[in-house]
Amino acid sequence: MRLYFVRHGIAEDLATSDFARELTKRGARRVAASAKVMARLSLQPSRIWSSPRLRARQTAEIIAEALELDVTLTDTVNFGFDRAGLRALTRHASEDDELMFVGHNPDMSLLVSELTGVDVSMKKGGLARIDTIGKTVEQGELVWLIAPKVFDALAEAAQPGAEPASCQPGTPAQKMPSTSQPVHRLIAGRWSPVGFDPERPIKRETLLSILEAARWSASSANLQPWRFIVAPRDNREEFDKVLSVLKEGNVTWARHAAVLMLAVAHRYPKPDFYHRHASHDLGLAVSQMVMQALDCNIYAHQMAGIFPDKAREVYAIPDEFEPLTAIALGYRAAGLDHLDERQRGREAAPRQRNELRDIVFTGSWAQAADFLGEDRK
Numbered sequence: 001m002r003l004y005f006v007r008h009g010i011a012e013d014l015a016t017s018d019f020a021r022e023l024t025k026r027g028a029r030r031v032a033a034s035a036k037v038m039a040r041l042s043l044q045p046s047r048i049w050s051s052p053r054l055r056a057r058q059t060a061e062i063i064a065e066a067l068e069l070d071v072t073l074t075d076t077v078n079f080g081f082d083r084a085g086l087r088a089l090t091r092h093a094s095e096d097d098e099l100m101f102v103g104h105n106p107d108m109s110l111l112v113s114e115l116t117g118v119d120v121s122m123k124k125g126g127l128a129r130i131d132t133i134g135k136t137v138e139q140g141e142l143v144w145l146i147a148p149k150v151f152d153a154l155a156e157a158a159q160p161g162a163e164p165a166s167c168q169p170g171t172p173a174q175k176m177p178s179t180s181q182p183v184h185r186l187i188a189g190r191w192s193p194v195g196f197d198p199e200r201p202i203k204r205e206t207l208l209s210i211l212e213a214a215r216w217s218a219s220s221a222n223l224q225p226w227r228f229i230v231a232p233r234d235n236r237e238e239f240d241k242v243l244s245v246l247k248e249g250n251v252t253w254a255r256h257a258a259v260l261m262l263a264v265a266h267r268y269p270k271p272d273f274y275h276r277h278a279s280h281d282l283g284l285a286v287s288q289m290v291m292q293a294l295d296c297n298i299y300a301h302q303m304a305g306i307f308p309d310k311a312r313e314v315y316a317i318p319d320e321f322e323p324l325t326a327i328a329l330g331y332r333a334a335g336l337d338h339l340d341e342r343q344r345g346r347e348a349a350p351r352q353r354n355e356l357r358d359i360v361f362t363g364s365w366a367q368a369a370d371f372l373g374e375d376r377k
């Protein structure tokens with residue numbers, strides 16, 4: 001289990017009661033900056049428990065907003081939070097769960113110290129990550145102890161404007177293949193899940209960035225032969241319309257996606273000009289879209305399994321265009337209960353690829369290139 005312990009941010013000294021002490025403006029700003037860093041670090045707790053005291057609750061809510069989660073208030077994380085409380089809150093959790101607790105000192109520091117055997121003093125707004133050892137929550141390894149100053153430095157180091165405001169960048173972790181050579185983490189981490197989270201929409205700004213990424217793709221003669229028919233899930237009528245042109249095998253899982261789209265190629269930019277590279281360019285644009293999405297922890301699953309003629313009819317697509325594929329976009333679901341057994345098997349299956357020597361030639365067909373070295377064999 002991965003446990004995150006957060007001490008509330010800087011709060012005002014006085015209020016009508018200790019319970020009502022709010023975060024100061026600076027405290028709230030700092031927590032908000034830290035929360036963005038947490039999102040960058042791919043923190044994905046399934047639950048955030050908070051002490052109901054206002055300063056802890058506000059801290060938890062700011063973090064929850066950045067991680068797109070809800071907060072559960074509980075007195076267990078209030079003053080006196082201890083191992084018994086932790087045991088109680090985690091009794092239904094599984095070994096793979098990530099959970100977060102937002103509370104107070106001295107309990108947070110004491111608890112983290114007790115669990116890890118390391119003498120820890122948590123600053124206001126600080127975060128400790130403990131990975132439990134074995135089946136018990138009573139013992140764990142202190143993986144991170146991030147002081148607010150470190151959060152400040154990490155927040156400053158993040159380039160502003162490099163990603164959409166609503167994006168939660170992260171490093172894909174599941175199904176990382178063992179590549180024969182190092183490749184970019186987004187390339188290694190991309191795969192085609194069927195386990196989309198039906199409850200989690202993609203924010204408009206993020207979706208626009210994903211589409212913008214496609215727009216800036218290279219294309220033969222800059223003909224830009226890509227068109228996309230896009231249906232976010234909350235537009236039920238349009239979403240169902242895309243579903244109606246998918247083959248049944250794809251509908252079973254694609255219906256859980258946050259966004260569905262059809263990718264259409266401009267086949268005849270002029271009446272007598274068949275654009276041979278339209279599919280190539282459309283694929284390139286989709287690839288950029290897929291990577292942009294994954295940088296925000298959003299996965300894509302492309303589908304050839306569509307009914308092109310039906311798509312043409314449903315959307316009145318002119319003859320000069322050809323519907324080629326559909327794309328499902330969405331966040332991965334934390335649990336896979338909504339999938340059938342076969343789909344769950346698919347999620348767990350290792351990813352397979354041909355060897356470099358089978359695809360990279362020099363000199364003549366099927367002659368593996370010399371520069372492959374050891375990889376030639």
Ligand SMILES: Cc1cc2nc3c(=O)[nH]c(=O)nc-3n(C[C@H](O)[C@H](O)[C@H](O)COP(=O)(O)O)c2cc1C
Pocket residue numbers: 190191192193250301302303304305306325351
């Ligand atoms: C153009 C294209 C069409 C695809 N069509 C389907 C499809 O109709 N149904 C499906 O389940 N997967 C489909 N896939 C997903 C592939 O099966 C998947 O990309 C491939 O098995 C490699 O797995 P990975 O993407 O997880 O690495 C398609 C992928 C592409 C690029």
